Amino acid sequence: MLAQRQVKTGEAPPPNVRESSAAAYVxxxxxVLLKAAVILVFVFPFLWMISTSLQTFEETMAFPPxxxxxxxxxxxxxxxxxxxPFLTYARNSVVVTFSVILLQMLVMIPAAYAFxxxxxxxxxxxxxxxxxxFMIPGQVTFIPVxxxxxxxxxxxxxxxxxxxxxxxAFGIFLLRQYFMQIPQEIIESARLDNASEFKIxxxxxxxxxxPALATIALFSFVSHWNDYFWPLVMTDSDSVRxxxxxxxxxxxxxxxxxxxxxxxxxxxxxxxxxxxxxxxSRQIVKAFVYSGxx
Amino acid sequence: MDKxxxxxxxxxxxxILPAMAGIILFVIYPVLYLVKLSFYKYNLLNASRSKFIGxxxxxxxxxxxxxxxxxxxxxxxxxxxxxxTLILSLLIAVWLSRKSRFNAVVQAGIFTxxxxxxxxxxxxxxxxxxxxxxxxxxxxxSLGLPTSQWLQSSRTAMMSIIIVSVWQGIGYYTLIIxxxxxxIPPSIxxxxxxxxxxxxxxFYKITLPLISPQLFFILIIMTIGSFKVFDTVKIMTGGGxxxxxxxxxxxxxxxxxxxxxxxxxxxxVLMAIIALxxxxxxxxxxxxxxYQ
Amino acid sequence: MPRGLRQEASGNDxxxxxxxxxxxxxxxxxxxxxxxxxxxVIKDLNLKIEDGKFTVLVGPSxxxxxxxxxxxAGLDPQTSGSxxxxxxDVTRIPPGRRGVAMVFQNYxxxxxxxxxxxxEFGLKNNKVPKEERIRxxxxxxxxxxxxxYLDRKPSTLSGGQRQRVALAxxxxxxxxxxxxxxxxxxxxxxxxxQMRIELIELHKKLGTTFVYVTHDQVEAMSMADTIxxxxxxxxxxxxxxxxxxxxxxxxxxxxxxxxxxMNVGELGADGVTFGFRPEHAVLSAEPGxxxxxxxxxxxxxxxxxxxxxYQVRTDRHTFMIKCTEDRFSADQEVFMGVxxxxxxxxxxxxxxxxxxxxxxxGYMNALRVQSHG
Numbered sequence: 001m002l003a004q005r006q007v008k009t010g011e012a013p014p015p016n017v018r019e020s021s022a023a024a025y026v027x028x029x030x031x032v033l034l035k036a037a038v039i040l041v042f043v044f045p046f047l048w049m050i051s052t053s054l055q056t057f058e059e060t061m062a063f064p065p066x067x068x069x070x071x072x073x074x075x076x077x078x079x080x081x082x083x084x085p086f087l088t089y090a091r092n093s094v095v096v097t098f099s100v101i102l103l104q105m106l107v108m109i110p111a112a113y114a115f116x117x118x119x120x121x122x123x124x125x126x127x128x129x130x131x132x133x134f135m136i137p138g139q140v141t142f143i144p145v146x147x148x149x150x151x152x153x154x155x156x157x158x159x160x161x162x163x164x165x166x167x168x169a170f171g172i173f174l175l176r177q178y179f180m181q182i183p184q185e186i187i188e189s190a191r192l193d194n195a196s197e198f199k200i201x202x203x204x205x206x207x208x209x210x211p212a213l214a215t216i217a218l219f220s221f222v223s224h225w226n227d228y229f230w231p232l233v234m235t236d237s238d239s240v241r242x243x244x245x246x247x248x249x250x251x252x253x254x255x256x257x258x259x260x261x262x263x264x265x266x267x268x269x270x271x272x273x274x275x276x277x278x279x280x281s282r283q284i285v286k287a288f289v290y291s292g293x294x
Numbered sequence: 295m296d297k298x299x300x301x302x303x304x305x306x307x308x309x310i311l312p313a314m315a316g317i318i319l320f321v322i323y324p325v326l327y328l329v330k331l332s333f334y335k336y337n338l339l340n341a342s343r344s345k346f347i348g349x350x351x352x353x354x355x356x357x358x359x360x361x362x363x364x365x366x367x368x369x370x371x372x373x374x375x376x377x378x379t380l381i382l383s384l385l386i387a388v389w390l391s392r393k394s395r396f397n398a399v400v401q402a403g404i405f406t407x408x409x410x411x412x413x414x415x416x417x418x419x420x421x422x423x424x425x426x427x428x429x430x431x432x433x434x435x436s437l438g439l440p441t442s443q444w445l446q447s448s449r450t451a452m453m454s455i456i457i458v459s460v461w462q463g464i465g466y467y468t469l470i471i472x473x474x475x476x477x478i479p480p481s482i483x484x485x486x487x488x489x490x491x492x493x494x495x496x497f498y499k500i501t502l503p504l505i506s507p508q509l510f511f512i513l514i515i516m517t518i519g520s521f522k523v524f525d526t527v528k529i530m531t532g533g534g535x536x537x538x539x540x541x542x543x544x545x546x547x548x549x550x551x552x553x554x555x556x557x558x559x560x561x562x563v564l565m566a567i568i569a570l571x572x573x574x575x576x577x578x579x580x581x582x583x584x585y586q
Numbered sequence: 587m588p589r590g591l592r593q594e595a596s597g598n599d600x601x602x603x604x605x606x607x608x609x610x611x612x613x614x615x616x617x618x619x620x621x622x623x624x625x626x627v628i629k630d631l632n633l634k635i636e637d638g639k640f641t642v643l644v645g646p647s648x649x650x651x652x653x654x655x656x657x658x659a660g661l662d663p664q665t666s667g668s669x670x671x672x673x674x675d676v677t678r679i680p681p682g683r684r685g686v687a688m689v690f691q692n693y694x695x696x697x698x699x700x701x702x703x704x705x706e707f708g709l710k711n712n713k714v715p716k717e718e719r720i721r722x723x724x725x726x727x728x729x730x731x732x733x734x735y736l737d738r739k740p741s742t743l744s745g746g747q748r749q750r751v752a753l754a755x756x757x758x759x760x761x762x763x764x765x766x767x768x769x770x771x772x773x774x775x776x777x778x779x780q781m782r783i784e785l786i787e788l789h790k791k792l793g794t795t796f797v798y799v800t801h802d803q804v805e806a807m808s809m810a811d812t813i814x815x816x817x818x819x820x821x822x823x824x825x826x827x828x829x830x831x832x833x834x835x836x837x838x839x840x841x842x843x844x845x846x847x848m849n850v851g852e853l854g855a856d857g858v859t860f861g862f863r864p865e866h867a868v869l870s871a872e873p874g875x876x877x878x879x880x881x882x883x884x885x886x887x888x889x890x891x892x893x894x895x896y897q898v899r900t901d902r903h904t905f906m907i908k909c910t911e912d913r914f915s916a917d918q919e920v921f922m923g924v925x926x927x928x929x930x931x932x933x934x935x936x937x938x939x940x941x942x943x944x945x946x947x948g949y950m951n952a953l954r955v956q957s958h959g
Contacts, residue, residue, distance in 0.1 A: 245413075
């Protein structure tokens with residue numbers, strides 16, 4: 001009834017005199033069951049996806065649906081992966097995602113440091129531009145950016161998926177907050193120890209802001225690995241397309257009804273992130289919630 | 295010594311240069327270019343032969359039926375998603391707000407769809423929404439309820455897309471609300487208990503006002519985010535059936551190679567709408583600063 | 587709510603200080619046990635809190651005083667046992683209907699409501715009609731001095747003002763019992779002293795039962811009609827301040843109350859400990875004729891203005907002595923003496939031996955033997 005003071009480690013019913021009736025116990029059990037049902041609603045589609053990916057075509061077409069395949073059809077995965085140049089797609093996803101993260105780190109850290117610790121003319125204006133950029137979505141800029149990159153002949157490379165993102169406005173904002181909280185005295189004593197600014201950044205600022213950097217990297221990883229819109233409008237050939245597009249295209253290549261193949265491809269796309277999530281769920285959740293609250 | 299002073303004055307600019315270059319080159323400049331493009335009838339084959347047509351693109355926009363239908367679709371989608379997600383997230387968050395390991399597991403569970411690619415989610419739901427063999431119709435049938443055509447009928451397609459978006463988004467917003475709920479000191483509820491307040495009264499007079507900043511924040515980012523919807527539409531319906539699910543960004547996407555000027559003009563309109571919403575948000579936020 | 591008969595504390599009889607007769611207990615805890623998960627914090631505790639008195643629950647952190655108070659309020663119901671208010675078992679009654687008001691340590695005022703709305707929230711929930719509500723709020727805000735702030739939001743008020751809001755909110759309900767959980771600990775020193783006096787006067791004026799929790803023994807001593815000293819979930823002693831000070835029930839009580847704490851030392855026989863208060867020892871340059879006299883050296887001297895505190899090291903002990911005069915300096919040799927009637931003895935179980943106890947004579951001798959002049 002009231003907000004409990006103690007942090008509970010398990011979902012045990014509260015042991016006190018007032019609520020020790022059987023009715024309260026039953027209600028508690030119902031609550032637990034309902035919560036389990038809620039988890040199921042959000043997790044079940046993935047389980048269904050995995051099940052479908054291992055069924056035969058006939059099993060998928062059956063009505064009522066086949067819940068579990070009789071024999072897992074691992075060959076579905078082979079077929080999915082050979083429906084297109086998936087090795088290339090996967091390589092592209094990996095290269096793009098990690099390049100973006102790396103470049104963002106290199107660009108973002110000095111910029112955040114400058115905004116946090118220096119005074120210079122035009123600082124407010126530049127930072128306002130950063131905030132402004134944060135709010136302008138890719139759906140607005142993609143046409144001009146495409147024309148620009150096409151003019152420079154870059155469309156057939158992976159660059160259109162990388163360089164527009166080197167400036168991570170969210171990351172600069174977050175990292176600046178973090179840097180501002182590092183006491184000035186630490187930096188001043190480093191300066192007295194004759195450390196160059198870059199050394200200060202490398203040896204003091206970066207190690208002290210690992211949580212923020214991890215958050216930003218995680219956030220970037222998820223958004224770029226899962227990105228569909230930007231590669232869609234920035235690529236003209238298979239050699240530069242990422243995994244997301246490859247899987248989406250399975251629908252065309254496999255035809256409307258080969259759901260078992262399509263789901264197999266889907267599993268390949270989902271499993272890496274799910275595995276990362278299983279191990280680092282708390283950090284990931286924290287990263288996203290923190291970014292939302294800013 | 296002078297060289298060093300010079301370096302110290304220039305140093306900040308050097309440090310922000312790559313970031314600012316990226317922003318100016320890939321955000322600021324494109325926006326300006328977009329506006330410029332919107333005044334042209336762009337010739338893709340020979341750019342120099344593009345014709346300046348002034349506000350023609352815009353007059354076209356505001357007189358064309360398909361633009362308005364795209365706009366209406368987007369508004370319907372936004373309202374649907376925002377209302378459903380906000381209400382469901384709030385209810386679930388209140389239900390899960392007590393700190394326990396089990397609740398944390400539930401929260402992690404409902405958050406899962408949020409980090410999966412929209413491609414995967416769209417494909418799975420398309421499969422489940424298959425009218426003849428899909429899981430959803432099977433469940434409906436076995437419960438004795440009428441089945442639906444889901445994505446294949448212009449009457450139900452939009453609703454189907456809304457359901458998928460809500461499903462994907464609830465986890466994220468629930469978590470934000472839970473964080474807000476857990477930051478309320480329990481002693482306030484205890485004081486209210488001593489003031490003989492019932493559960494509903496506590497919710498309306500204490501909880502809601504205290505988390506209203508976060509609710510407001512969610513409202514705005516959801517609204518702005520929903521206006522930009524594209525991926526779900528592209529994969530699940532391709533804008534159809536019969537343009538029933540063509541949203542603004544999808545509309546722009548359709549014209550992106552054939553009528554660049556027109557597409558740009560629509561992009562400008564989209565940007566104006568987003569700017570308006572953001573502006574409204576900041577104005578209203580400035581008024582609600584007095585908390586804690 | 588009916589008030590009980592208010593008994594005057596008279597005589598020095600034992601723990602409660604009453605001259606016998608009927609006590610109308612306003613709050614009673616009977617065989618109360620409280621455990622959090624597997625942790626038993628309070629076991630089989632019995633306590634009667636007198637109607638109309640200012641009772642202070644005091645003790646070190648974790649002693650259970652706040653837990654006890656929250657059980658009275660109904661915020662953390664007891665695991666077993668019963669809580670009675672004015673003779674009625676309130677175990678199944680929710681906090682809002684027990685006739686109890688509480689001032690929290692962090693005030694817990696509703697941040698999104700104005701001061702006025704904060705104060706009348708409880709009244710509204712109890713269906714008090716509008717005219718009366720307005721009247722009550724106006725008069726209470728007059729009493730606590732919040733009239734000009736009625737329409738302000740809490741975030742615009744200072745700490746002291748917020749505390750008054752919490753107080754007003756509690757008072758306006760005219761409760762039978764006032765609970766206060768360390769209400770002064772978040773205030774600065776000067777404000778704390780001022781509020782202490784105001785609370786004492788408030789109690790005098792209202793005559794309601796006050797239950798006050800604090801870890802500060804000075805607050806306890808200065809404000810209480812009855813002190814309930816707790817340690818590790820058990821009541822060590824329950825008595826008016828003078829009794830607690832002059833007749834501590836056990837070693838713990840003796841050393842908790844009093845600054846500097848009572849000096850104790852092992853007697854060396856039967857596990858008995860002896861003790862005396864710093865202000866009862868006499869220091870002089872010549873050997874004295876007291877029951878317990880020892881020679882020692884001044885280790886440190888703290889001159890505080892109205893009194894001086896010396897740390898004196900003898901061959902067996904180190905004592906803190908409080909003197910009104912400042913006659914000695916560090917490293918000086920002195921003679922310390924304690925008169926017989928100022929000596930306490932504590933048995934091996936920690937309990938104080940009553941002065942009528944037979945064994946005292948024997949121990950007095952043992953102590954005298956240790957003296958040297």
